[in-house]
Amino acid sequence: MSALAAAHRGSTRSEAWSDVRAGVTSIAPLVVAYVPFALVIGTVLAEHGGIVVGVVGTWMIFGGSAHLATVRSVEEGGVAAAVVTGLLVNARLIVYSAGLARTWRDQPRWFRVAAAPLVIDPTWALAEREAPEPLDPAARRRRFLAAGLALGVGFSSTVAAGMVVGGRIPTTHLGIAVPLCLLAMVGPSLRRGDDARAVGVAATIAWLTATWPSGTGLLAAIVGGAVAGRSWGRGG
Amino acid sequence: MNVWIAVGVVGLGSFAMRVLPLVTLGRAELTERTQAAIARAGLAAVAALIAVSTRSAAHGSTTVPALAAVGVASVLGARGASMMRLVASGGAVYAALWLVVRQW
Numbered sequence: 001m002s003a004l005a006a007a008h009r010g011s012t013r014s015e016a017w018s019d020v021r022a023g024v025t026s027i028a029p030l031v032v033a034y035v036p037f038a039l040v041i042g043t044v045l046a047e048h049g050g051i052v053v054g055v056v057g058t059w060m061i062f063g064g065s066a067h068l069a070t071v072r073s074v075e076e077g078g079v080a081a082a083v084v085t086g087l088l089v090n091a092r093l094i095v096y097s098a099g100l101a102r103t104w105r106d107q108p109r110w111f112r113v114a115a116a117p118l119v120i121d122p123t124w125a126l127a128e129r130e131a132p133e134p135l136d137p138a139a140r141r142r143r144f145l146a147a148g149l150a151l152g153v154g155f156s157s158t159v160a161a162g163m164v165v166g167g168r169i170p171t172t173h174l175g176i177a178v179p180l181c182l183l184a185m186v187g188p189s190l191r192r193g194d195d196a197r198a199v200g201v202a203a204t205i206a207w208l209t210a211t212w213p214s215g216t217g218l219l220a221a222i223v224g225g226a227v228a229g230r231s232w233g234r235g236g
Numbered sequence: 237m238n239v240w241i242a243v244g245v246v247g248l249g250s251f252a253m254r255v256l257p258l259v260t261l262g263r264a265e266l267t268e269r270t271q272a273a274i275a276r277a278g279l280a281a282v283a284a285l286i287a288v289s290t291r292s293a294a295h296g297s298t299t300v301p302a303l304a305a306v307g308v309a310s311v312l313g314a315r316g317a318s319m320m321r322l323v324a325s326g327g328a329v330y331a332a333l334w335l336v337v338r339q340w
Contacts, residue, residue: 029319029320029323030319033323048239053239053240053243056243057243057247060243060244060246060247060248060250061243061246061247061250062250063250066246066250067243067246070242070243070246071239071242071243073242074238074239074242078238079238079241079242079245082238082242082246083242083245083246083249086242086243086246086249086250087246087249087250087253090246090249090250090253091253092281092284093250093253093254094253094256094257095274095277095278095281096254096278096281097253097254097255097256097257097258098257098261098274099274099275099277099278100257100258101257101258101260101261101262101264102261102262102266102271102274104258104262105262105263107262109259112255112258112259112262113255113258113259115258116251116254116255116258117251117254119254119258121281121282121285124278124282125282128275128278172298173298173330173331173334175289175292175293176290176293176298176301176302176305176306176326176327176330177323177327178289178293179286179287179289179290179293179306179309180305180306180309180322180323180326180327181319181322181323182282182285182286182289183286183306183309183310183313183322183326184309184313184317184318184319184322184323185282185319186279186282186283186286186313187309187310187312187313187314187315187316187317187322188313188314188316189279190310190313190314191314194272194276195276195279198276198279198280198283199279199280199283200283201280202279202280202281202283202284202287203283203284203286203287204287205284206283206284206285206287206288207287207288207290207291210287210288210291217284217288218281218284218285218288221280221281221283221284221287222277222280222281222284223277223280224280225276225277225279225280225281225283225284226273226276226277226280229276229279229280230269230272230273230276
């Protein structure tokens, strides 16, 4: 009996590690893709806040664009302006979490609270992509937490490296990896008419509003994409 | 000190924006249309980030290579290609075109 129980425990542990590996493996290309961006953030933070603000802030905000916009805005417009800017850039997280609330409706509350700080573009896309897979809730939890923590460790380490080495690493051509990796996450949705229209309209608006104040263009793109997909979908 | 305060408040605000929908909407009865709108808004957010990151990667001699790489990757992505294949193909297109453009 005890041998059976031990074998079951061994099997369960093996499955758990398999889920953790799957989570880390699935996010690894994005960790690499974000290296240039993280190095740039590290370089800027070294000038504005120091290494503690850089690394601790990376985990607190868990969004490179918002972190960068916040730190830059403090000197330009003061604390209040920096807070508004940072929150505007991260406002899309409400949409991601609202979507995941349905995907995770069978998950316990502790997981939803513990996983919340790790919700960001790549982890949202990963969770949505894996949503149709027949995984049990525990496996889903392990995969998400492993992916989110791997992303956080990789990103904050690279930010720290950027603070130390500054602009001495040539990263001009590595930036293309970010859109390529994100495309892999949302690519299959391009086959569905309504979703493809939402993606196309949002991308166009974001491209045209890239020079708007931090976060506002992104919000306009989200609203435009969601409305376009919905209204055309209803008409067609 | 001001940087610390700003980072702390944005961190707390970001956590609130993440956790409140997760905790409050989990068992809420949403209509199909609302669920579809939320899903599309998420897709739109990632699409916007793709556009912004493409734009920042496309400047001067990298404009044509970056746009071509994203175009090829979009086609492969729509066909369900894996991330590694998509990045390898897009990266190869980018590198090849950059070499050509640089010769001009």
